[in-house]
Amino acid sequence: MSQMPQLPQLSACPTCEEPPQSGxxxxxxxxxxxxxxAPPPGTAPAGSPPAGSATPEPEDYPLAAPxxxxxxxxxxxxxxxxxxxxxxxxxGGADPxxxxxxxxxxxxxxxxxxxDQDGYCEHCGHAQARERDHMERELEGVAAxxxxxxxxxxxxDAFSVSAAALxxxxxxxxxxxxxxxxxxxxxxxxxxxxxxxxxxxxxxxxPRGAHPQQAMNEAIVAAAEAVNxxxxxxxxxxxxxxxxxxxxxxxxxxxxxxxxxxxxxxGWIGDSRAYWVPDxxxxxxARLTEDDSWAAQMVAAGLMSEAEAYADERxxxxxxxxxxxxxxxxxxxxxxxxxxxxxxxxCTDGLWNYAESAEEMALAVxxxxxxxxxxxAQVLVGHALDGGGHDNVTVAVVxxxxxxxxxxxx
Amino acid sequence: MxxxxxxxxxxxxxxxxxxxxxxxxxxxxxxxxxVTSTGGGTTGGMPIPSRLxxxxxxxxxxxxxxxVIMVDCSGSMDYPPTKMRNARDATAAAIDTxxxxxxxxxxxxxHKAVEVFPGDGQLATADPETRALxxxxxxxxxxxxxxxxxxxxxxxxxxxxxxDVAIRHGIVxxxxxxxxxxxxxxxxxxxxxxxxxxxxxxxxGTDWEVKEVTGIASALLGTADIVAxxxxxxxxxxxxxxTAMGKEVAxxxxxxxxxxxxxxxxxxxxxxxxxxxxxxxxxxxxxxGDYPTGSWGDESRxxxxxxxxxxxxxxxxxxAARASLVLPQQDGGPAAPLAQGLVRAVWxxxxxxxxxxxxxxxxxxxxxxxxxxxxxxxxxxxxxxIEGATAKLGRAxxxxxxSGNEDTAKLLAKVVDVVDAATGTVRxxxxxxxxxEMTLETRSTKTVRxxx
Numbered sequence: 001m002s003q004m005p006q007l008p009q010l011s012a013c014p015t016c017e018e019p020p021q022s023g024x025x026x027x028x029x030x031x032x033x034x035x036x037x038a039p040p041p042g043t044a045p046a047g048s049p050p051a052g053s054a055t056p057e058p059e060d061y062p063l064a065a066p067x068x069x070x071x072x073x074x075x076x077x078x079x080x081x082x083x084x085x086x087x088x089x090x091x092g093g094a095d096p097x098x099x100x101x102x103x104x105x106x107x108x109x110x111x112x113x114x115x116d117q118d119g120y121c122e123h124c125g126h127a128q129a130r131e132r133d134h135m136e137r138e139l140e141g142v143a144a145x146x147x148x149x150x151x152x153x154x155x156x157d158a159f160s161v162s163a164a165a166l167x168x169x170x171x172x173x174x175x176x177x178x179x180x181x182x183x184x185x186x187x188x189x190x191x192x193x194x195x196x197x198x199x200x201x202x203x204x205x206x207p208r209g210a211h212p213q214q215a216m217n218e219a220i221v222a223a224a225e226a227v228n229x230x231x232x233x234x235x236x237x238x239x240x241x242x243x244x245x246x247x248x249x250x251x252x253x254x255x256x257x258x259x260x261x262x263x264x265x266x267g268w269i270g271d272s273r274a275y276w277v278p279d280x281x282x283x284x285x286a287r288l289t290e291d292d293s294w295a296a297q298m299v300a301a302g303l304m305s306e307a308e309a310y311a312d313e314r315x316x317x318x319x320x321x322x323x324x325x326x327x328x329x330x331x332x333x334x335x336x337x338x339x340x341x342x343x344x345x346x347c348t349d350g351l352w353n354y355a356e357s358a359e360e361m362a363l364a365v366x367x368x369x370x371x372x373x374x375x376x377a378q379v380l381v382g383h384a385l386d387g388g389g390h391d392n393v394t395v396a397v398v399x400x401x402x403x404x405x406x407x408x409x410x
Numbered sequence: 411m412x413x414x415x416x417x418x419x420x421x422x423x424x425x426x427x428x429x430x431x432x433x434x435x436x437x438x439x440x441x442x443x444x445v446t447s448t449g450g451g452t453t454g455g456m457p458i459p460s461r462l463x464x465x466x467x468x469x470x471x472x473x474x475x476x477x478v479i480m481v482d483c484s485g486s487m488d489y490p491p492t493k494m495r496n497a498r499d500a501t502a503a504a505i506d507t508x509x510x511x512x513x514x515x516x517x518x519x520x521h522k523a524v525e526v527f528p529g530d531g532q533l534a535t536a537d538p539e540t541r542a543l544x545x546x547x548x549x550x551x552x553x554x555x556x557x558x559x560x561x562x563x564x565x566x567x568x569x570x571x572x573x574d575v576a577i578r579h580g581i582v583x584x585x586x587x588x589x590x591x592x593x594x595x596x597x598x599x600x601x602x603x604x605x606x607x608x609x610x611x612x613x614x615g616t617d618w619e620v621k622e623v624t625g626i627a628s629a630l631l632g633t634a635d636i637v638a639x640x641x642x643x644x645x646x647x648x649x650x651x652x653t654a655m656g657k658e659v660a661x662x663x664x665x666x667x668x669x670x671x672x673x674x675x676x677x678x679x680x681x682x683x684x685x686x687x688x689x690x691x692x693x694x695x696x697x698x699g700d701y702p703t704g705s706w707g708d709e710s711r712x713x714x715x716x717x718x719x720x721x722x723x724x725x726x727x728x729x730a731a732r733a734s735l736v737l738p739q740q741d742g743g744p745a746a747p748l749a750q751g752l753v754r755a756v757w758x759x760x761x762x763x764x765x766x767x768x769x770x771x772x773x774x775x776x777x778x779x780x781x782x783x784x785x786x787x788x789x790x791x792x793x794x795x796i797e798g799a800t801a802k803l804g805r806a807x808x809x810x811x812x813s814g815n816e817d818t819a820k821l822l823a824k825v826v827d828v829v830d831a832a833t834g835t836v837r838x839x840x841x842x843x844x845x846x847e848m849t850l851e852t853r854s855t856k857t858v859r860x861x862x
Contacts, residue, residue, distance in 0.1 A: 109726075110670070118752060120729035125669025125719070125755075127727035153727040153756045390759075 130154065132188065136374065137161055141259075141403040142173045143374035144396035145381045149350055150389030156180030156252075157348050157394035158191035160199040166260060167209040171403065173259045174202050175396035178223075179272050179348040181251040181321055190227045190250035194322050197226035198256055212258045213333045216267035220331035223254050224269075224322040231324035251323025255289060257344045261401045264288075264344060267333040269320045271296070273352050275361045276400075278342035279370055285362035288334060288344070292320030310356065316349060343369045343376065343399050350393030351384045365397075373397040420447040420658045420706060422735045424751035427770035430727075431756050431763040438675065439717045439730040441753040442770040445664070445703075446710040475577035476513035476533055477654055478566040478607075479504055480559075481526075481551065482584040483518040486617060488553035493615060493640045497583055500643030502545045504581065507651035508536040513573040515566075516544055519582075520555030521590040523565035533573050556590030559626065560599030567603045577660045577705050578607035580630070581650060583643075585614045588622050596622070600629040605661070608632050608704045610650050613852070614640055616844040620851040628685060631704030636852045638845035656707035659737065663692075663700035664713060665747070667732040670697065671720040674731075677701050680774040681712035684781040684855040700736065712859070714774050719755050730755040770860055773813060777857040780809040780818065784854035788825075788847070791838065800826075800838055808834030815858045821850040 105128075107113045113123020120127055132155045133148040139161055148155040157179050164172045178194045180187025201222035205215040231249035253270025266274040271291040278285065290296060295315035298304040309315060320330060345351075345361060355361040364383045369376035376397045384393035428441035481501050487494040501516060508514050513533035516526040527547040528534040534544065559582065570578040588596055603609070609630035613623045614637045627634035633653075637646050664687070668674060679685040691699040703711070717730045734750035758764055787802030803826050810819040811831040819831070824846040826836040 113670075116729075116732075118729070120752075121669070123670050125672065125729040126722070127729070149725070151725045151759055153725055153758070 127153065132158075135159070136378070138374040139163055139173075141171065141373075142175055142396065142398045143377050144175060144177070144346075144394070145374070145377035146394035147381050147385065147389070147392065149392050150385060152182075152392055154188060155392045156182060156187040156191055157350065157392040158188070158195040158252075159394050159396055160195045161396055161398075162199055162203065164203045164206045166206060170261050172202075172206045172212070173398055173402050174199060174206075174256070175344075175346045175398050176202075176219075176223075176254065176256040177272055177346045177348055177394050177396055178255075178322075179253045179270065179350070179392070179394070181248075181253070181318070181323070184248040184251040184323060186230060186250045187252060189230055190252040190323065193226040193230055193250075194223035194252050194254050198223040198254060202256075202258060206258070212260065212263055212265035213267075213335050216256060216258060216265050216333045217331050219256060220254055220267050220269060220322075220333075221329065224326070224329050227252060227322040228324045249324035251321045251326070253292075253318065253348070254322055255346055255348075257346045257396070257398050259344060259398050259400050259402045263335055263337055264400050265333065265335045266344070266346075267331055268292075269322060269329075269331055270318050271316065272348045273346075275345040275347070275352075275358055276336070276338065276342060277345055277358075277362045277365045277369065278338070278340050279367075280340060280342075281362060281367070283340065285358040287358045287361075288336065290332065291318070292332075293318050338400055341370060341400060343373065343397050345380070345395060345397055347380070347395040348391070348393060350389075350391035351380055351395050353391065354384045354387035355380075369397055370399040373399055420708070422447050422662075422706075422748040424733060424735065424749045426733065426751040426753055427768055428753060429763075429766050429768040429771070430730075430754040431758045431760065431766070432721075433761070433764040434724050434757060434759060435721045436755075436757065436764065437718045437721050439719055439753060439755045440768070440771045440775075441715050441717075441731070441733075442680070442768070442774055443664070443713040443715055443733045443751055443753075444710060445713065445735060445749075447658070447706040448708060474575050475509075475579065475655070475657065476570050476573040476575045477508065477579045477581065477651070478515045478517055478533075478569050480517045480519050480523070480562040480566055480580060480582045482520075482557065482586065482614075483524075483551055483553055483555065484520050484557045484586055485554050486557075486586045493585060494551070494553045496640035496643045497585075497614065498548045498551055500583070500647040501548055503644040504647040504651040505541050505544050507648050507655065508541065509655050510537055512536045512655070513575060514540075514544070515569050516547065517562055517565055517569070518551055519557070519559065519562035519584070521558045521561070522555075523558075523562040525565070525569075526551065531569065531572065533569055557584065557586050557588050558591035558595070559584060559588045559622070560591050560596040563596075563599045563603050563609070563626075566609075567606055570607045577654075577657050579632075579654045579657070579705070580607055580609035581647070581654070582609060582611045582623075582626055583614060583647075584611070584618055584623065586617050587619045596625075600626065604629050605702060608660075610634070610654070612637050612643075612646065612650075613848070614638075614643060616848055620848055624852060624855075631702060633683075634852055636845070636849050638849065653707065657705040658707055660705040661738055662703050662706055662748070663694075663736050663738075664703050665694055665698055665700050665734045665736045666715065666717075667698040667734075668717055669719065669729060672697075672730065673718050674699065675716040675718050676714070677716075678714045678778060679703070679711055680714045680777055681710075681857045681859055684778050684857060687713075694736075703735075712770075712774065714771070714778065715753060717753065722755075722757050724757045724759045727754060727756045729753070773860045774857070776809050776813050777815065780806055780813070780815065781855045781857070783809070784818075784822070784850060788851050788854075791825075796838060800836060803838070804834035804836040806834075807831050807836050813858065815856075817858075818850075818853070818856065821846070821853060825850055 104114045107121035109126035110124040113121040115128050116122050135146045137144050142161045144159045144161045146157050146159055159177045161175045166172050176195045176198045178191035180191040198219040201219035202215055205218055227250055253272040255268040255272035255274055257274050258265045266288045268289045271293040274288040276286045276288055294317040295309035298309040299306050355364045364380055366376050366379050377395050380395045381393050423446050425444040426441050479501055481497050514536055515533045518524045518526045527544045534540040566580045610632040611623045611626040611634045624634040637643050676688045687701040690701055694700045719730050731753040732750060735748040737746055783802045783806045787799050787806060790798035807822050807828055825842050826838055829835040
């Protein structure tokens with residue numbers, strides 16, 4: 001990045017070396033932003049002179065970074081295999097950094113323009129891939145993947161995966177998956193806040209010896225409070241979602257699984273789900289959650305068959321969520337003691353729309369899911385993208401029992 | 411509100427109202443860009459550096475402004491004689507409103523332009539003494555001669571150019587048609603003066619041409635109005651001068667950046683009045699253009715921006731336009747953006763999202779149509795096309811009623827009998843006062859903001 005201009009008064013375009021006309025903000029020849037050397041208007045008063053100081057390479061350009069991958073083994077950073085929708089998928093665009101001959105990232109769409117501080121191409125205007133467009137994470141005993149999908153312009157899902165320790169030292173693996181409600185404002189902020197708050201809460205309560213079901217209940221309440229508090233903040237981005245100005249409070253769903261050596265606990269609100277898929281596929285898989293959704297209520301009330309209900313366009317209208325305008329907070333929790341090894345699939349409807357029944361989900365999960373959870377998560381994301389990727393898709397794969405307890409306690 | 415230590419330099423803020431969602435293949439992006447300038451520094455907008463043009467020091471030093479009043483002294487101003495007297499009184503009232511330190515002059519306009527005060531191609535600096543002298547000089551004003559407004563504007567331009575100030579403003583008062591020069595001469599004068607000073611125009615009585623007066627205000631980014639009763643001139647002149655004195659910063663442009671392959675379909679100011687700025691674009695580097703907005707005080711204006719972008723696949727998002735407010739730098743350096751907003755395009759297969767019309771866009775689309783159908787209706791009426799006039803003015807009544815533009819609805823009701831406002835059923839009135847007709851035409855571009 002040594003070729004970054006040092007002064008706002010440029011004698012040549014930083015990208016193509018064309019001498020600029022006086023007064024130009026963008027290069028006449030290549031469209032590069034000639035004021036990029038000055039501080040971005042969002043961070044400093046526009047008129048304050050840059051004082052001729054060297055300006056560091058802006059660090060906040062959202063790049064198409066494949067993943068903030070934590071686990072090096074198993075090719076965690078290699079994007080999602082089996083995602084043929086690649087042209088739109090984040091793994092399809094070439095790493096923009098490779099094209100930026102002069103050290104600045106280039107647009108993934110036109111390969112020509114540089115990227116402004118709002119994350120748009122300065123040449124063709126296309127929004128660049130954002131960090132959340134595709135995310136993967138793997139820890140020992142748990143992995144998750146999330147993708148924007150093929151039809152939505154941003155990823156409003158969020159997840160967190162982590163491991164805590166119970167008072168006796170045995171591990172408790174935690175996965176939280178949240179799906180922002182698109183019709184509300186800032187759904188992406190809501191899901192991120194909820195996933196984080198639930199994880200923090202579980203990490204505080206589990207080591208104290210709280211019963212996982214109680215801990216789960218508290219975590220969902222904490223997540224709800226985190227989402228509620230977003231509604232109190234003044235609208236952060238003025239240009240964001242002006243369509244919804246007469247404010248729907250930020251909202252999202254939540255589903256979480258806590259796996260200890262002996263017990264599997266799930267908790268949820270909304271229509272994100274958890275499935276149990278045993279290693280031995282001759283034994284039945286199971287859905288562990290009941291949606292708070294119009295379709296589920298119709299089926300539960302005996303008014304429609306499952307097939308009819310899910311074919312209805314109202315099927316996905318949810319009847320429970322986290323957010324300031326939720327009717328009442330009613331966290332659902334359940335604990336299970338599976339008698340055989342398997343994996344818990346924790347996911348948003350972006351996945352289960354393409355594998356609705358437990359049997360379908362079991363077919364989609366690779367046989368070696370328990371030993372390669374990240375690969376399984378990638379395959380499941382690929383399954384949703386292959387099916388059309390109509391929604392954001394997020395899935396966490398949690399092997400049961402929790403790894404270190406395998407030999408001893410179970 | 412206490413603003414002891416705050417600078418009076420205005421801060422600009424930009425808000426964008428739009429539905430960014432487009433259907434598959436959709437290309438047209440509409441947005442309302444609301445620009446607000448506040449003097450007290452109460453918003454989160456960015457301060458204007460004081461070294462820029464047009465910013466007054468808050469510590470009571472002299473205002474950085476100049477104003478020239480152009481008074482029609484053609485022969486017709488004596489019919490009735492109260493007209494000339496009222497014009498004199500109004501000018502005196504306006505002079506009283508000129509703040510200390512502001513440079514000013516008075517021009518008497520006939521078929522030529524004559525400096526009434528201070529003379530010698532100069533501007534006077536306002537203080538109690540010069541104001542008194544100027545008012546004395548008004549006694550010499552007498553009616554006689556023709557009307558050639560272009561010559562008045564050219565003289566005003568010369569006078570204003572002699573002052574090294576940021577805010578340059580003119581006020582034109584006329585009572586008759588611009589008969590003693592060719593329309594091209596006025597056109598040429600307006601072209602020459604555009605961007606050099608802003609100008610309000612007033613027609614007094616009913617013998618002037620609406621399109622001439624509104625044309626002056628439009629070209630020079632000022633306001634136009636009718637003062638049918640000369641007795642009301644003083645109040646109007648005082649208000650006009652107060653507004654001019656409230657301007658803090660001049661030569662502000664609305665800059666639009668659009669991406670490669672996109673085209674700006676139109677840019678219109680839609681509040682407080684409709685003014686199409688599309689043709690006034692001045693290129694400002696690659697893919698950006700500046701639209702002049704004149705000078706700003708404590709005020710808020712709305713702009714309707716329509717951009718056609720290249721279609722993209724469902725799930726894509728692009729920046730359709732970046733709207734910013736810019737001031738030219740005196741040293742010719744890059745213009746400093748004062749505030750900006752983003753107009754986005756997001757392609758979706760969600761039909762509900764892509765077919766929703768933003769409330770602001772819908773409202774101002776209606777207001778622009780309202781101004782247009784009034785013009786068309788009044789033109790049709792003048793040319794004897796009763797059917798066309800009835801249809802257009804009926805539509806206008808319907809639009810004015812639906813959007814809550816009560817002032818315009820009242821003006822319309824003086825020209826047509828409203829049978830049913832909701833369906834736009836009207837009958838042309840057989841007899842319409844000339845003043846009512848001209849008032850409707852002059853004020854047809856006034857809009858109201860979205861009902862809260």
